[in-house]
Amino acid sequence: MSRHRDIRNMDYLDDYDGYDDVYGHSVEDDYYISPSNRQFIYNREHSTRSSEGDIKEEDESEAQLTDLEKTKVESCIDQIKETLGSISISRNDLINMIMKESFNVEKIINTILETPRVQPEPVKEKVNIQSTTAQSELPTIKVVSTPKTATNVTKGFDLPQKEARPPVLTPRSQSPSSDRETPTNLPNVDASEDLKTPKIRENKLDVQQVYQKERGDGKEHLYMVVIGHVDAGKSTLMGRLLCDLGQVNQRIMHKYEQESRKLGKQSFMYAWVLDETGEERNRGITMDVGRFQFETDTKIVTILDAPGHKDFIPNMISGAGQADVALLVVDATRGEFETGFDAGGQTREHGLLVRSLGVSQVAVAVNKLDTVAWSQERFNEIVAKLKAFLKQVGFKDTDVTFVPCSGLTGQNLVSKPTETELISWYDGSCLLDVIDKFRSPERPVNKPFRLSIDDIFKGTGTAFCVSGRIETGCLTVGDKILVCPNRESAIVKSLAIDEAPQAVVFAGDQATATLSGIEMQNVSVGNVLCDPTSPVQVASQFQARIVVFNVTVPITKGFPVVLHHQSLVEPVVVSKLISQLNKSTGEVLKKHPRFLGNNTSAIVEIKVSRPIALELYSECKELGRVMLRVGGVTIAAGLITKIIL
Template sequence: MARHRDVRNMDYEDEYDGYDDVYGHSVDEDFCISPSNRQFIYNRENSRESKLDHSDDIQEADEVDELTDTERAQLNSCIDEVTNVLGTEIIPRNELVDVILKHKFNVEKVINSVLEDKKDEKKSGTTTRDKASFFKTPTVVEPAPSTTTKLVSVVKGFNLPQSDTLPAHLPIRNGSGSQSPSSGRGQSPTSGRETPLPGGNESETEPRAGRRETKVDPEAQYKTERGNGKEHLYMVVIGHVDAGKSTLMGRLLCELGQVNKKTMHKYAQESRKLGKQSFMYAWVLDETGEERDRGITMDIGRYLFQTKTKEVTLLDAPGHKDFIPNMISGAAQADVGLLVVDATRGEFETGFDLGGQTREHALLVRSLGVNQLAVVINKLDTVSWSKTRFDEIVQKLKIFLKQAGFKDNDVSFVPCSGLTGQNLVAPPTENELLEWYKGPCLLEVIDKFRTPPRPVAKPLRFSVNDVFKGTGSGMCVDGRVETGLANVGDKILICPSKERATVKSIIVDESSKNVVFAGDQATITLAGIDIQSLSVGNILCDPQNPIPVSSKFEARIVVFNTKVPITKGYPVVLHHQSLVEPAVVSKLVSQLNKNTGEVVKRHPRVVLKNSSAIVEISVSKPIALEEYSSCKELGRIMLRVAGVTIAAGLITKILAVN
């Protein structure tokens, strides 16, 4: 009982001093983890409050160190006097302390020096603003503190506007002390102002900082992470079934040394056993037993290879009509396309004329936002490298591709033979081809593709392509970052189910990363979510900037060459990124002139083939989508009926469901 009474009578003031000490240390510890973790720690601690804490914690460590009790008392009274004269706003407390120490507690001198500083400050302050606005990007929030120096700069920039909040609790904390003032923090007030680092506009961007959790400039982060590496390009390989897409790519990978000889030998042996020796290269990409048995690609095959200036992720799309949904989900992730056509007599024609996939694929990738295309005229060896045949095909395709909306100089044609490996990675050796072909080989063509700009500064949008259970806990989602970026530890929102989750880890090309940017294909492990609330076609987004969710929208569609006209109430299959949903054309708003986009007729009865129209589409359940004007990647749709693509469209308006 005696002890209990003791507790009651305990002097709390004394105890708190001790606690204060501990508190100071624990914050300190966060900064002292190994340098490689520094960025990570910073990201977690990056809210405004936490930063404030750090700065004054470290600050007090500085000042306390060499002060005796009397000096401290002097300091406090000095501060009081100065603030009485100048008001609290004029200079941050910590700087004031520095100045006071410099002038040995002489109040007058301190005031003079502060006022002088203030003038300087005003000048440099304006420049700071200019610079700051220069660094700003729309949704950007602040600079990447990936290194120690940057970290300091953030603290520095903080000094100017924060004075008013500090004095209240500074004196109480005096009990702790561990660092000396000479610890390289460049604490003098002037130095903080003379070098106006981007951090200077901290206060300006504050409101936005609240909106977005990452206090990191995405552009800058993108540059530091990816600036010096090779550019990353996603290339989808398309074409009619049996045009030789997989074989061509398999051979290309072999020639590049991506596939080792032993494996290749194994493929050669096994394919011979099955009597399908010509498929040996295709097996590099068609890995599952079923695909090999049937000799067709069924799902997207992936492979990473390097060219001189680029890192290319190859997406080998299935050519068969029934697997076009798979092809769409692959092409939706691609930046550029490689259209493979079979030069064999009759084969090109079946692939190209009505019902063939050459046309449909080309139209599809164009509508999905691929605007650079290389056309590979494959199997030219079967027509003994005939120039007339090559020209004939080029001629036909040129006209068609132009109609499809590809610019002439964004399309290049390469004669090749996938099976014999002619003109893939090295200039051709066949005399018949050398006679007339002087152009680049396939690899050079791929190398010449331009990487599209990556909208990293926009809010995060990640389209889910696949959901599976990862090793260990958590759900893995596979897909593409359409815009923005995601860091490990970020909170994200899953739409349309509106569930929240945390990014646990990120894997890009089989290596673990801390951050992914727009354009990347990544596997993200999510924590705090169950499989029920995730499905293919979901969009992961920034909780502060969620993607709209609706089951009804207005779209501007371009109708392809269909057999059946589109009327009101026409059931279609809607493809949006990886999402496949049944939908109904619920209203025909207006028919447009295909070239000028003018309204030709309002409320048409029917939309016929090869025309353009604005229609209203209702989906059976709400989906996550964006208007084309705000996000190109997520504003595109595809309408298919009975295994044929009938229209492609852009979302113009998202309608509220009543």
């Protein structure tokens, strides 16, 4: 080490004549041949490479961009290259153009294609050089222009014929490539008449056409959430429906029957089709959202069996957020219906929640009607109460259907009833036909891509998977996406629906995506995947128009609540009460009210402890809805009207 320290202290700028003798000297000698630190450092003054100033100038525009803008720029550049191929525009100019056009790829490509072409310089034809005897004088070059001859059109540029070139400048010995003076500073584009209307989307996905091609001929896919008070028989009803449709193996059902009989819970054998965990079977209640799929004549229906117990309302909200339609199950047994429907029961709360989450169609299965001897009076009594309530919540009469049935006996589920007492007064559709008549909602496939994450798990290999409902747009394998609110980019390696691989998925699908290019710990449940060129908004403060339900304590300024936004659960504070509104007309009744009581409507400002991904209700209904809960009770639902950045 001492040797090297001595070497660094040497000054090799001084003349020394004894270098031939010092080779091989020991560390005790006075001089060594290792270079000094000043000699070793690269001298930029004598370098022919670009100076630091030039380098900074080249990257100046890109250095000023934020991480989000850099991601969007990279996505735009990839799309431009896919459409135009190689381009000769510098990266700096391209970035400036992208920022000027606000990341609109079609406008950028149009601008590139409509840029005036640089014409080649005129060929210097007859060249006469008059030499002089004086050495100090430079030769005089005289250019004589000649009329332009016939040309060939290659790649859109006018190239002179070989005959027009003077033999002095194009000798025969030259290679054929030298006959052509193709400018190198022009974009590599085709110069046909079609440039005025370029086919920008030639290499892009025409979403509507692909959607019609992929899904147009098949059955419509419908997601149905099953809701209702605890012990209303939701899982048993759905399990019996699946068994009667042949979706469950008879051997498995025999196994469930034997096991449930040993536990003294034989009536739960059909519920075990959807309640698969040991804890759910031991406790006899649904705790998480169960999933199963069956087909009707015109639809493929995915059941989302939501828990009815009040302790698992967050799981129910997560399931209802994925649903297109709802099946509300009520217990017709005397006393049981009243328990679920009266204040504190989940029948009312579930009805409020699904309507607030955007579900507009509901079928009501009046279950266990066999316990009251198929009484028409009992059925009519339940229908009258529920019809008034559901209309008050916001459901239209034409979008609500009531079906008498029994999940345990299987009456009126997949075929017409056979019970004499029921046939005597009911001649309507069975439950399967009612489900088949549900209207499929319109899928917003043309909007920018949005996916709300409701589960994260480790996949095969080094990648990991996220699953959730695609709210808007479409997603294909290989797409670049942005994970918000962290605003980190990732690449989609594969896609699947119900474990079946897919090349493309659309709005309304419950899909699983395998991601790469991002760490698993940087992704959370409640995050939103979005298109980098049109990212979702991220903010920690927003205004919402809410409807207050039954509250024991009035909502005041600074009131702490729990926010439910899709799968996201976040503590928030009602920071301002802006105005109280008329529930019917939306007219402002009072500005800056002191509190909000039961059954009131208002515009409030909500502050979140950390930024979250959200959208205005007017732009994206799916991501513009929120729920407010306190102490395990839903106290309000609202629509986002303004995002405060």
